[in-house]
Structures are given as C-alpha cells and as structure tokens.
Amino acid sequence: MPEALATTADAHGHAAHHHPALQHHFETLQQQKEASILGMWIFIVQEVMFFGGLLMAYFLYRVWYHEAWVEGSQELDILLGGFNTVVLIGSSLTMALAVRSAQIGARKATVNWLLGTMALGTVFLVVKVFEYHHKWELGHVPGLNWTMTGPHASQVEIFISLYFALTGLHALHMVIGFVLLSVITWMAHKGRFSPEWYTPVELSGLYWHFVDIVWIFLFPLLYLVDRATPHVG
Amino acid sequence: MSSSHVSSHVSPVSTYLTVFGTLMVLTTATVAAAFVHIGAFNFPIAIGIAITKATVVVLFFMHVKYSSRLTKFVVVSCLFFLACLFGLTFTDYMSRGWFASPRGTTMAGTQVTVGATPARTAEAPAHEAPGGAGPAH
Numbered sequence: 001m002p003e004a005l006a007t008t009a010d011a012h013g014h015a016a017h018h019h020p021a022l023q024h025h026f027e028t029l030q031q032q033k034e035a036s037i038l039g040m041w042i043f044i045v046q047e048v049m050f051f052g053g054l055l056m057a058y059f060l061y062r063v064w065y066h067e068a069w070v071e072g073s074q075e076l077d078i079l080l081g082g083f084n085t086v087v088l089i090g091s092s093l094t095m096a097l098a099v100r101s102a103q104i105g106a107r108k109a110t111v112n113w114l115l116g117t118m119a120l121g122t123v124f125l126v127v128k129v130f131e132y133h134h135k136w137e138l139g140h141v142p143g144l145n146w147t148m149t150g151p152h153a154s155q156v157e158i159f160i161s162l163y164f165a166l167t168g169l170h171a172l173h174m175v176i177g178f179v180l181l182s183v184i185t186w187m188a189h190k191g192r193f194s195p196e197w198y199t200p201v202e203l204s205g206l207y208w209h210f211v212d213i214v215w216i217f218l219f220p221l222l223y224l225v226d227r228a229t230p231h232v233g
Numbered sequence: 234m235s236s237s238h239v240s241s242h243v244s245p246v247s248t249y250l251t252v253f254g255t256l257m258v259l260t261t262a263t264v265a266a267a268f269v270h271i272g273a274f275n276f277p278i279a280i281g282i283a284i285t286k287a288t289v290v291v292l293f294f295m296h297v298k299y300s301s302r303l304t305k306f307v308v309v310s311c312l313f314f315l316a317c318l319f320g321l322t323f324t325d326y327m328s329r330g331w332f333a334s335p336r337g338t339t340m341a342g343t344q345v346t347v348g349a350t351p352a353r354t355a356e357a358p359a360h361e362a363p364g365g366a367g368p369a370h
Contacts, residue, residue: 033241038304045311052318059319060326078264085260093253096244096294103243195241202296209295213287220263220279228270 021197033199040203044210047173051214054169058162058221065159068152072159073225075140077131081223084127085215091120092212099205102198107191110201114185117208121178128171135160163222170218173211180204242299252293259286 019029026032062069098113139147142161150156184204187193193201263282266275292298297308 041307216286224267227267
C-alpha cells in the first residue's frame with residue numbers, strides 16, 4: 001500500500017510511486033528489509049567465527065595451562081569487568097529501545113536512546129583504557145614491558161596476550177560501532193527514518209547486540225576463570 | 234509476488250525491561266558462582282549462563298524470535314560452524330601423542346609447555362611424561 005509520497009518522476013524518470021528507500025531490485029519494503037537483516041546476520045556469523053579463532057586458542061591453552069589461567073584471571077579487576085558488563089548490557093537495552101522508537105516513528109526518542117547507547121559505550125571504553133593503563137603500570141603488557149615472575153610466568157603471559165587480543169578486538173568493534181551509531185543518530189535527527197523504513201537502525205542494533213554478546217562471553221572467560229582458589233604468589 | 238507477511242513486530246517496553254532484568258540476574262549469578270569452588274563444574278556453569286544470556290539477547294533484543302525462518306536458520310548455522318572450529322581443532326590436539334613413539338607418550342592430549350614446568354600430559358600431572366610430541370620448542 002504505497003504512501004502518499006512525492007512523485008518520483010523527477011528523481012527516477014518513471015511515474016511509479018514507491019517509497020524513496022525502496023530499491024528497484026526489491027518488490028516491497030518488507031522483502032528488502034528481510035534481505036537486509038539476513039545479510040547483516042550472515043556478516044555477524046562471520047564475525048563470530050572471527051572471534052572464534054581467538055577463542056579456540058584461549059580454550060586450548062586453558063586446558064593445557066589451567067593454573068596459569070587461574071592466576072592470570074585473578075590479575076584482572078573483577079569489579080571493573082563486572083561494571084563494564086552491566087554498562088554494556090545497559091547499552092543493549094538502550095539500543096533495543098532506540099530501534100523500538102524508530103519502529104513507532106518517535107524521532108526524538110530514537111535520537112535520545114541512540115545517544116544513550118553511545119554514552120554507555122563510551123563509559124565502557126574509558127574503563128577499558130583505565131584497565132589497559134593499569135596493566136602497563138604493573139609491567140604486565142606482553143611484548144612491551146612484561147615483568148611478571150613466578151613458576152607459570154610464561155604461561156600467564158600467553159593468557160594476558162589473549163586478554164589483550166580478545167578485549168582489544170572487542171574494543172575495536174565497539175569503536176566501529178560508535179562511528180556507525182553516530183551516522184545513524186545523525187540520520188535519525190534529520191528525520192530520515194519512519195515506521196516504513198528504519199532498517200539502518202535495526203541493522204546497527206544487530207551489530208551492537210552482537211558486540212554485547214561477545215563481551216557476555218569474554219567476561220566469564222577472562223575475569224571469572226576461578227575466583228575460589230586463593231591467589232598463590 | 235506477494236510479500237510474505239512477516240509483520241514488523243514491535244516489542245513492548247516491558248519485554249525489554251524483563252530481558253534486561255534477566256541479564257542482570259544472570260550476571261550476578263555468574264560472578265557469584267566464580268567464588269564458589271565446585272571444581273570441574275565451574276566452567277560448564279559459567280558457559281551455560283553465558284549461553285543463556287546470549288540466547289535471550291538474540292531472541293528478544295535482536296528480534297530473532299520474530300524473524301523469518303531463513304534468518305533463524307542462519308543464526309543456528311553459526312553454532313554449526315563454531316562446532317566445526319572447536320570440535321575439529323580440539324580432537325586434533327587432544328589425540329596427539331596417542332600412540333607410543335620413541336620420544337612420545339601413550340597418552341592423549343600431550344602438550345607442549347613453555348616455562349619451567351616440563352612437558353606433561355593434560356590428563357595426569359602426577360606422571361611426568363618424557364618429551365612432548367607437538368610443535369617444535
């Protein structure tokens with residue numbers, strides 16, 4: 001059911017009325033939306049495999065060097081990690097509400113929820129910078145200033161390397177997500193979205209929730225290996 | 234071609250708040266569980282909680298519960314690919330050193346260690362196995 005939109009004869013050179021966002025190789029906006037979501041999900045599956053490679057290395061070494069994994073995990077600040085988990089899950093909530101606002105055509109609410117999502121994402125990254133800096137101060141950065149000693153020091157170095165690789169790759173995804181959300185927020189502010197077409201918001205939401213899911217796994221794997229065993233030297 | 238009428242499902246705010254609450258409860262649970270010594274069960278419980286959280290995010294925040302069957306299929310296929318990655322790699326490593334060799338051991342899962350600890354199998358730390366079949370150094 002085409003809306004009463006401006007004639008597209010000037011833009012397209014044909015008289016058929018259709019939503020300006022509908023591309024010609026799709027029959028309906030609904031079909032186009034499903035294709036977009038499907039494409040985004042295929043990309044997300046690929047991204048999961050991207051992290052999967054690093055996680056495979058993590059799991060293998062965890063089996064082999066379990067004591068070092070316990071030791072390395074206890075080196076991480078569980079309060080900061082837990083706080084960041086709450087912040088990121090909160091940002092997923094605000095993102096879901098942003099998509100919902102776009103679905104019902106609430107322009108201002110969409111912008112505000114998107115800004116809230118970016119704010120929480122920024123808080124997360126600030127905490128991470130603080131954590132990385134602390135590691136630098138302690139001399140716990142593999143390859144740069146690794147000074148840890150002990151019977152498992154080399155193995156703990158592998159754990160911390162994986163910590164930096166996993167959280168670093170995750171943080172990079174967050175920065176990319178931040179840039180993405182900036183663009184989407186601007187578009188929303190300009191009134192580009194409507195209940196008929198809000199696909200970019202939905203796709204950004206899928207990306208952001210994926211980043212959240214990665215952290216949902218990284219938090220227990222890195223910070224919660226074993227907090228019951230007392231830290232020995 | 235008529236559009237397959239998968240309507241745009243708008244979830245009520247209460248749904249999202251309930252999901253958020255659930256995620257907070259599960260986060261608390263996983264942190265608490267880490268402080269309790271349940272030995273070998275710590276890991277499956279932590280992973281199980283993480284999988285539950287991820288499932289809830291996928292179904293409700295990412296709207297997969299209300300998505301087309303094709304989308305659902307692609308999401309589930311992700312688990313298949315991860316299973317291939319983890320399954321095939323792990324069975325490879327864990328079956329190394331399976332057979333007796335002049336330098337190696339008869340136990341599976343022979344590992345290479347870095348650091349002071351000499352090479353040993355993953356299964357029996359008490360039994361110091363000589364050498365270690367695996368990548369050089």
